Every structure is written in structure tokens, then in C-alpha cells.
Amino acid sequence: MISTKLCSLLEIDFPIINAPMTGSAGAALASAVTRTGAFGMIGATLEPEPTWLNEQIQAVREKTDLPFGVGFISSAPGITKSVQTALDAKVSAVGCSFIDPTSFISQAKEAGVKSIAQVQTLNDAKRAVAAGADIIVAQGSEAGGHTSYMGTLSFVRSVVKIAGDTPVVAAGGIADGPGLAAVLMLGAEGVWMGTRFVASIEWAGAEWAKGQVVIADADATILTKVYDMLTEAPFPPSVGDRVIANTFTDTWHGRETEMMELQRKLREQIATAVDAEDATTAPVPAGSVSGLIRSVEPASYIIREIMSQAEDILKNRPQALLGN
Ligand SMILES: Cc1cc2nc3c(=O)[nH]c(=O)nc-3n(C[C@H](O)[C@H](O)[C@H](O)COP(=O)(O)O)c2cc1C
Known part of the structure; x- marks a missing residue:
């Protein structure tokens, strides 16, 4: 069984974390992720009073005593109470x-909670x-x-080189076992998907939106700022937004100055498209790994399949490459 430093630190069986x-x-x-033996995370919303977050933390605790966490878009204004709620709840x-x-x-x-x-x-x-x-x-x-x-391969390797024992x-x-095995070879201790x-x-x-991910190919996404600019989303300039490319991004990516002259109208158009489930205009955040995903599965199945594929590769591939 694959076991890494991340497993002992978070007290989990499998080195997989779901992105919050x-x-x-x-x-x-x-x-579901936590109960399978990986590390489950709740993605806090931008609510000023953390009602939803409180409910989600309690709901996880009703299902399991195993460790889980909460993640934040920390650049968003007004999340102080949510952070305090997670710390007070002593999530892992x-x-x-x-x-x-x-x-x-x-x-x-200070709160005795691990930080990611x-x-x-x-x-x-x-x-x-x-x-x-x-x-x-x-x-x-x-x-x-x-x-x-920055591309994952060179970025992960660069971070491993400066991270010391962290x-x-x-x-x-x-999104699969080969991906997990590859980043373990770079020196990573696990994956966040x-x-x-x-x-x-x-x-x-x-x-x-799940359906859009399932039908998207590997080259179907685009790293853009068009939706963030229109909605004035709270992200720093060093960060882009990868979504499935559609008619809206085809029209406006690269024409941002012109686009911003129509900000109000286009914002309304996006909101209408979201309500209407219109993928030609609404944003669907998804990575290039969409091209490897062809079905919607239970989280437990996803984790078990990734682990068994990765173990198989790590056992057999070195022999195939290096001989006996
Ligand atoms: C639908 C979706 C929503 C996301 N929301 C957040 C978020 O709220 N906060 C955050 O830090 N990252 C968010 N991310 C990015 C993830 O944290 C993570 O880094 C990314 O999904 C990893 O790459 P992958 O999509 O190829 O697995 C989101 C990603 C997706 C696909």
C-alpha cells in the first residue's frame, strides 16, 4: 500500500485530498472522501455569517469521526468569521x-489546527x-x-526543492493513478484534486456542469480572466481562471477592454445563462484533465481506482524500465 508523509501527518490511509x-x-x-480513507475538505462559501459552513461541519461529523478540513478563498473579503468557525470547530x-x-x-x-x-x-x-x-x-x-x-510538472518539482521537510x-x-504515481516521483507527498x-x-x-466535464476533451479548456473581470471576482493578478471554453470565451478572451465597456449587460447575460444551464455562455470551472474523465462516479470509487492504478504502476513500471 502507498503511504506517504502526508498520510501520517493527516492520519489518513490514502494521499488524496479533495479540493475545497x-x-x-x-x-x-x-x-465521502474522508470515510474512504482520504482527506475530505469543505469549500467555505463567502457568506458573512457562517451558517452554511457550520451546517456542513456538523453534517460531516454526523457521518464520521475521521479527520477532515475546511478551505477558503482567502483573498475574498469578509471571510474572517468563517475561518474562526472552522478553527473553533477544531477541524483537522x-x-x-x-x-x-x-x-x-x-x-x-494558535488554534492547534494544521495549516495548508x-x-x-x-x-x-x-x-x-x-x-x-x-x-x-x-x-x-x-x-x-x-x-x-506555471505548469504543474515544473512547478511541483520547484516547490519540492525549496520546501525542505514540509x-x-x-x-x-x-485525475488518475498514473497522475498520482508521476507526482510522487517528483517528490510530492500526495495530490489535491x-x-x-x-x-x-x-x-x-x-x-x-458535471456533464460538461465528462464530454470535454483535454484541449477544451482555457485559462482566462473574462469572467473574473466582469464579475469583479477577488483574485490576485498572478491567478487566472481555467474554464471550459465556450462561445462567450471565444468572443471575449483577448478583447477584454472592449468587453468591459459592456460590463453590466454581459454580467446579466452570464447570470441568465447560469440559470438557463446554457454552457455556451455560463462558466464551467474545469481543468485540462477533463479529457481523462468519462463518467460520474462515487468519490469512494474514484479514490480506490486511483490508488489501485498507482500501486500497479509503481510496482510494475520500474521493473519494465530497469529490468530485474
Ligand atoms: C469547480 C472548481 C471549483 C474550485 N473552487 C476553488 C475554491 O473555491 N478555492 C480554491 O482554493 N480552489 C478552487 N479550485 C481549484 C482547486 O483548489 C484545485 O487547485 C484544482 O481543482 C486542482 O486541479 P484539477 O482541477 O486539475 O484537479 C476549484 C476547482 C474547480 C474545478
Whole structure:
């Protein structure tokens, strides 16, 4: 069985973490992942009063005593109470993203909760190491949703080289056993997956969005800022947004100045499209790994299949390459 430093640190059997996707990684996904032996995370929403988050934490606890965590879009304003809620609830780990993680990490340390810093630049990774993050998630540009402009392969390897004893987890472009085996060879201690879990039974986002991931090919996504610019989303300039390319991105990506002159109208158009489940205009955050995903499965099946594929590769491939 594959066991890494991440497994002992988080007290889990399998080195897989589900990405804390805001609002759609709720109790159903986090508890299913945790109960399978991996690490489940809830993606906190941007609610000023953490009612939803409280409910999700309680709902996971009704299903399992095993460890799980909560993650945040830390660059969003007004999440202070949600962070405090997760710390007060003594979840096993809290995750931050899209900020200088220093004060988040010290707040988690004070509360006795492990900290996970998702980083998109080498500078952010160095800051996370210096601040004493328990785990660093190196997120490459293949990732679905908001992500870095650096490819996963070279970024993960670069972060591993500066991280010392801090375990590094790879994110972006991993959806199967070969992906897990590959990043373990780079020195990562596990994987953090979003898109693969979008196509899970327990993901709480829209069903039509799951369908879009299942039919998308590997080259069907685009890293763009058009939706963020129109909606004034709270992300730093070093971060783009990978979505499934559609008529809307075909029309406006690269024509952002012109687009912003129509901001109000286009914003309304996007909201209408979301309600109408119109994938030609509405954003569907998803990574290039969509091309490897052809079905919606229970999270437990996804995790078990990845682990068995990775174990098989790690046992047999070295022999095939190196001989006896
Ligand atoms: C639908 C979706 C929503 C996401 N939401 C968040 C989020 O709320 N906060 C965050 O830090 N990352 C978010 N991400 C990015 C993930 O944390 C993760 O880095 C990424 O999914 C990993 O790459 P993969 O999609 O190839 O597995 C999201 C990704 C997807 C696909």
C-alpha cells in the first residue's frame, strides 16, 4: 500500500485530498472522501455569517469521526468569521489560497489546527515555508478554476526543492493513478484534486456542469480572466481562471477592454445563462484533465481506482524500465 508523509501527518490511509471548491465541496463530498480513507475538505462559501459552513461541519461529523478540513478563498473579503468557525470547530486542517499565508498560518497554529497553503508562485511557496505551513499545495496551470500560470510538472518539482521537510501536495492535471504515481516521483507527498471530484456523485454543484466535464476533451479548456473581470471576482493578478471554453470565451478572451465597456449587460447575460444551464455562455470551472474523465462516479470509487492504478504502476513500471 502507498503511504506517504502526508498520510501520517493527516492520519489518513490514502494521499488524496479533495479540493475545497467553494459551496460545491460540501459535507456530502468531504464525508465521502474522508470515510474512504482520504482527506475530505469543505469549500467555505463567502457568506458573512457562517451558517452554511457550520451546517456542513456538523453534517460531516454526523457521518464520521475521521479527520477532515475546511478551505477558503482567502483573498475574498469578509471571510474572517468563517475561518474562526472552522478553527473553533477544531477541524483537522484549514486551507488558504490566493494570499500571503503568514497570518493565516499563525492563526491556525494558535488554534492547534494544521495549516495548508495552496500556492501559485514560487515566492508564495517560500513565504508558506517560512511561515511554517504544515502542508503546501503547489497548484499548476492545468488546474480547474482559479490557478497559476506555471505548469504543474515544473512547478511541483520547484516547490519540492525549496520546501525542505514540509510536505508538498500536487494540484492541477491529476485525475488518475498514473497522475498520482508521476507526482510522487517528483517528490510530492500526495495530490489535491478538483476536476475529478466535480464528476463525482457527491459534488454539490450543478448536474449540467458535471456533464460538461465528462464530454470535454483535454484541449477544451482555457485559462482566462473574462469572467473574473466582469464579475469583479477577488483574485490576485498572478491567478487566472481555467474554464471550459465556450462561445462567450471565444468572443471575449483577448478583447477584454472592449468587453468591459459592456460590463453590466454581459454580467446579466452570464447570470441568465447560469440559470438557463446554457454552457455556451455560463462558466464551467474545469481543468485540462477533463479529457481523462468519462463518467460520474462515487468519490469512494474514484479514490480506490486511483490508488489501485498507482500501486500497479509503481510496482510494475520500474521493473519494465530497469529490468530485474
Ligand atoms: C469547480 C472548481 C471549483 C474550485 N473552487 C476553488 C475554491 O473555491 N478555492 C480554491 O482554493 N480552489 C478552487 N479550485 C481549484 C482547486 O483548489 C484545485 O487547485 C484544482 O481543482 C486542482 O486541479 P484539477 O482541477 O486539475 O484537479 C476549484 C476547482 C474547480 C474545478
